[in-house]
Amino acid sequence: MIIIAIHVAAGCIIHPDDAVLAVKANVAGIIVSNHGGRQLDTCMSTIEALADIMQAVRPLNTNMEIYMDGGIRRGTDILKAISLGAKAVCIGRPVLRGLSADGEKGVKHVLDILKKEFKLAMMLCGCQTVNELDKSLLHTTTLTSKL
Template identity: 55%
Template sequence: MRTTIQGAEISAPICIAPTGFHRLAWPDGEMSTARAAQAASICYITSTYASCSLEDIVAAAPRGLRWFQLYVHPNRQINQQMIQKAESLGFKALVITVDVPKVGNRRNDITNQVDLMKKLLLKDLGSPEMGNVMPYFQMSPIDPSICWEDLSWFQSMTRLPIILKGILTKEDAELAVKHNVHGIIVSNHGGRQLDEVPASIDALTEVVAAVKGKVEVYLDGGIRTGNDVLKALALGAKCVFVGRPILWGLAYKGEHGVKEVLDILKNEFHTSMTLTGCRSVAEINQDLIRFSRL
């Protein structure tokens, strides 16, 4: 099951997607998630909206493979500070989320009157019991004006490979390659941005075809079983990133709950490989997929 992403070896192509506010699920929050990822020898993408400081996350799992996910802030200096901090702390890639020029119409949040920015960030994250968190949490708007030309500015300030998260079309995939990014995460933001866009798995094939092997393509969204991992790899993903199930495991039993979720997915994926005759991830290919014809 071993493979590599951006040249780094991982024990299986099952890694952790960036999700925010892990302390809502468990007291140690992202520190527990990072420890579980390190123990599993897989990659953990830490969110801009982590509820622990980057320093504490790194200290909790100093040997772990970490990427840093960035929501682009309107203040360029703040972006630069965040990127340079992540690079100095040993994060190995910069993941820029490009599908949130504004927050989508999240009806459940409206119905339940959920406003994390006001009710969590300004209240709880500023309290002593929440520990040392990043100062930009206090006000963290997302820049709606980010465009392709901005990528050269990011590339000028960091040596980290740049991954774009939130690509769903071949046209955007081609533009990503044209602008010299190192990877793409095919993602619909967990279905939380625009209703009725394609599922990530449905957009994967055209993105893989568009990049023609020039950059690595990953997928997040909808991964619930080892079979899902196998399907994603068969359709051309190098690796999948798991979101909600990690939070479910974290809420259940902290670090050990995350480890159990990862173990379940790894074991199921191993079984799926075995029963389809794949002795390594290199042998997983589109011949395993049968498309239904309506």
């Protein structure tokens, strides 16, 4: 008998209750994403959802990998997501814009810009490694005060 382990990440999670269900289902990870859900004026952004999801998931599973997809436009967006607890971010629109403007060279240019912005943001926060990033670097009061 051959046993194959498959690691599954639950995607398009935007509500903490869904994240808790994913933890209880023993998924390997969660992808916080609203897949264009910001097309409505008052929908929650993925960075806002990430903060709530981290708060709901961490007491249940401190090792679950949580990724964020959507809304990444600058290196500071990456810094915010990782500081809130994301393992990594998924980047779509900026990469596609680079691709449409200049093919592979355009994608490389976009990723180079994001990398430089991220490194600068880390430096300005006094952090030398990604492991030093945490939510104490962010002012998060406004995340919960939008009504």
